[in-house]
Amino acid sequence: MMKRSSPPYIIAIDGPAASGKSTLGRRLAEALGYLFFDTGVMYRAITWLALERDVDLRAEAALTALAETAQIDIAPPSASDGRAFDVLVGGRDITWEIRLPEVDANVSIVSAYVGVRRALSAQQRRIGQRGQVVMVGRDIGTVVLPEADLKVYLDASAAQRARRRFDELRARSGRADYDEILAQVLERDRIDSTRAVAPLRPAADALILDSDKLDADEVFARVLELCR
Numbered sequence: 001m002m003k004r005s006s007p008p009y010i011i012a013i014d015g016p017a018a019s020g021k022s023t024l025g026r027r028l029a030e031a032l033g034y035l036f037f038d039t040g041v042m043y044r045a046i047t048w049l050a051l052e053r054d055v056d057l058r059a060e061a062a063l064t065a066l067a068e069t070a071q072i073d074i075a076p077p078s079a080s081d082g083r084a085f086d087v088l089v090g091g092r093d094i095t096w097e098i099r100l101p102e103v104d105a106n107v108s109i110v111s112a113y114v115g116v117r118r119a120l121s122a123q124q125r126r127i128g129q130r131g132q133v134v135m136v137g138r139d140i141g142t143v144v145l146p147e148a149d150l151k152v153y154l155d156a157s158a159a160q161r162a163r164r165r166f167d168e169l170r171a172r173s174g175r176a177d178y179d180e181i182l183a184q185v186l187e188r189d190r191i192d193s194t195r196a197v198a199p200l201r202p203a204a205d206a207l208i209l210d211s212d213k214l215d216a217d218e219v220f221a222r223v224l225e226l227c228r
Contacts, residue, residue, distance in 0.1 A: 064115030
């Protein structure tokens with residue numbers, strides 16, 4: 001991959017859960033002055049909206065219709081409260097509402113629906129095509145924005161990713177079960193890589209980085225060099 005004479009307009013970062021995508025994406029966006037957009041928040045936004053409107057979470061058709069009509073937007077952070085960006089639904093700031101426990105408990109159900117994924121991919125594409133954006137997800141370089149100027153696939157072994165989650169949870173609450181976390185990571189990998197729509201895989205022209213062999217600073221330096 002050749003070094004560029006100007007920063008890429010659209011940057012796509014994909015990879016499995018807990019590979020360090022969000023950490024890399026946020027640092028890269030800050031360095032370039034771009035919008036950081038972790039696309040997983042869109043599934044949280046639809047889950048929150050469904051709960052808010054009392055939509056049956058078992059009704060895929062109703063949830064798909066909601067995802068197709070909801071006006072979701074991502075904007076630069078409007079407050080210095082730890083947020084990486086604003087999440088807006090119909091102009092309402094729901095950045096922290098999407099982190100509520102009831103959203104945590106139901107987002108995996110909503111995000112599994114094919115219709116919801118297709119509808120939200122279209123919304124993600126709309127935002128990404130504005131440019132000057134670092135988008136993070138599992139299908140950005142392959143499905144959402146295959147025309148992205150720079151595509152990075154950040155990988156790591158399941159054991160390493162589980163260890164990172166374990167250390168994070170231990171630091172936060174003092175309690176964590178490594179074997180349980182590893183089982184969850186492996187199951188999430190299985191679901192992501194075998195789903196019928198947009199399975200997790202590197203784009204053919206993506207830079208693949210193994211974060212088992214590189215720490216967060218080394219990954220960031222490598223990708224930033226390509227941007228400059």
